[in-house]
Amino acid sequence: MVLQVDGLNKSFGDKAVLKDVSFQLNTGEILAIIGPSGAGKTTILRCINGLEKSDKGTIKIDGAYLCRDHNNKITYATSEEMKFIRKRIGLVFQNYNLFPHMSVMENIIEAPINAFGIPKVEAEDKALELLNIMGLTDKRDSYPFELSGGQKQRVAIARACALNPKIMCLDEPTSALDPELREGIANIIEDLAKDNMGVLIITHDMAFAERVAHKIIFMEDGKIIKEDSKDDFFNNLKDERIKRFIT
Amino acid sequence: MFGYIYTLLPAMIDGLITTLKVFFITLILSIPLGILVSIGRLSKIKLISKTTELYIWVMRGTPLMLQIVFVFFGLPIIGITFDRFTAVLIAFILNYAAYFGEIFRGGMESIDKGQYEAAKVLGLTPYKTFIRIILPQMFKMVLPSIANEVITLVKDTSLVYIVGIGELLRAGKIASNRDVSLIPLAMVGIIYLLLTAIFTGIFNKTERRYSYYE
Secondary structure, eight states: OOEEEEEEEETTTTTEEEEEEEEEEEEEEEEEEEEOOSSSSSHHHHHHHTTOOEEEEEETTEEEEEHHHHHHHHEEEOOOHHHHHHHHHEEEEEEEOOOTTHHHHHHHHHHHHHTTTTHHHHHHHHHHHHHHHTTTTGGGTEEEEESSSHHHHHHHHHHHHHTSSSEEEEESSTTTTOOGHHHHHHHHHHHHHHTEEEEEESSHHHHHHHHHHHHHEEETTTTEEEEEHHHHHHHHOOOOOHHHOOO | HHHHHHHHHHHHHHHHHHHHHHHHHHHHHHHHHHHHHHHHTTSHHHHHHHHHHHHHHHHHHHOOOHHIIIIIIIGGGGTOOOOOHHHHHHHHHHHHHHHHHHHHHHHHTTTTTHHHHHHTTTTHHHIIIIIIIIIIHHHHHHHHHHHHHHHOOOOOOGGGGGTOOHHHHHHHHHHHHHHHHHHHHHHHHHHHHHHHHHHHHHHHHHHHHHGOOO
C-alpha cells in the first residue's frame, strides 16, 4: 500500500468539504475519484500533496506520515520529512502549471537539480528518457507557449515523474484535451501504473474513468458514497445519486 | 557657434558625470531595496506590512525635493549630518525604492498562484521558488513600468542642484546666466534627450530579450 488516507476531515470556514474520508491506493493500481464538482475531490488531492492542511485525519505516503492524528491532535510532517514525501508523490495540475520562462528540459530538471541536488548530467539523462517515453524528444528546447495542450500535459507528467515518485496524481487529466488525445493519455497512465506507481485520478469524466481505472470512488458532498472495483462499480449502479450523476 | 559649444563642454561633462553618478548609484541600490520593500509589503506579519505601507506612503506622498531638503538641511538640526552627495543619495534611494517596491509588488501579485504551488509540490524551498520561478517572471512583467521610472529618474537627478551639487542642469544654468545665451540650456536639454534615448533603447532591447516566452 503506497497511499493510505484515514478519517480525513477538512473545513473551509464553517463549510465542511471533507467528511471522514478514508481510502487506500496500492502500487500498480489506478484509482479514479469521481463525482460532481464541489464534492471535495480536488481538496483531497490538495491535502495529499500538502497544498492544503487537513483538520483531522491521517495521510501516509510510502510509509511516511504527511499528517497523523495523535491524542486527538493533528501533527504534520517536519520540513525534513516533507522533503522525503515530496520525492515520493507527483502531481499533474489541471492546467499543468508549467514554468513559462523555462524550456521543456529546464522544467523537468528544475526540481531534481535545485530541490534535490541531483547532478545536472544525471537529471538531463532522466529527462531525456522521460521525453522519449512521452514522444517529445524534439520539444526539449521548446517553451511551454509553443506546445499544444496535450504536449503541455505530457511535459507536466514528465516533470512530475523526474524524481521517480511512487504515487502520481492527476487532476482532471481529460478536461482540456481533444477527444482524440484521450486514448494517448490513458495509455500513458497505464504505463505509469505498470511502472509500479500508484496512480490517483480526479475526474468527472465517467467514460475516461471507466476506460482507465482499476478502482473507482464516487464522492458527493465531501463523503465517499461508493468504492468498488471498476467492473462492479459500473455493473451495479443501484445508488440513485450515482445514477443521476452518470446519466 | 561650434566654438562656443566647445568651450562649454568641459563644464557640461563634469555636470553630466555627477548626474550619471546619482543616476546609477540610485538605480543599483534602489532596485534590490525595492524588492525587499515589495516582500515586506506582502509579508503576512502585520507589523512588517504596515510599516512598509507607511514608508511607501511617506515616500510617494511627499515631494522628492522635500525629502532631499529634509535629509541634508533638516537632519543636521537633530545632529545627523551627511555630506551633500550622501544626503542626496539617501533621499533618492529611499524614494525610488518605494516606487520600485510598489511596481514589484504588482508584478508579484500578478503571477499565477499555480506557479507557487507547482514549485511547492516539486519540493523547491520558498527561497528557491522566489529566486528561480517568481523573480524571473516578475521582471518580464514589470519591465515597462521600470523603464518608465528609470526615465523619470534621469530627469529627477536635476533636483540635486538644491543642495548645491554641480550637476548637468546647474552647469547649463550657470553658463546661460554668465553668457546671456540660450545655447547652454538647449545643450542640457539635448543631453537629457540623448540619455533618455539611450535608456529607452536599452530597455527595448531587454524587453525583446525577455520575449522568448509568453
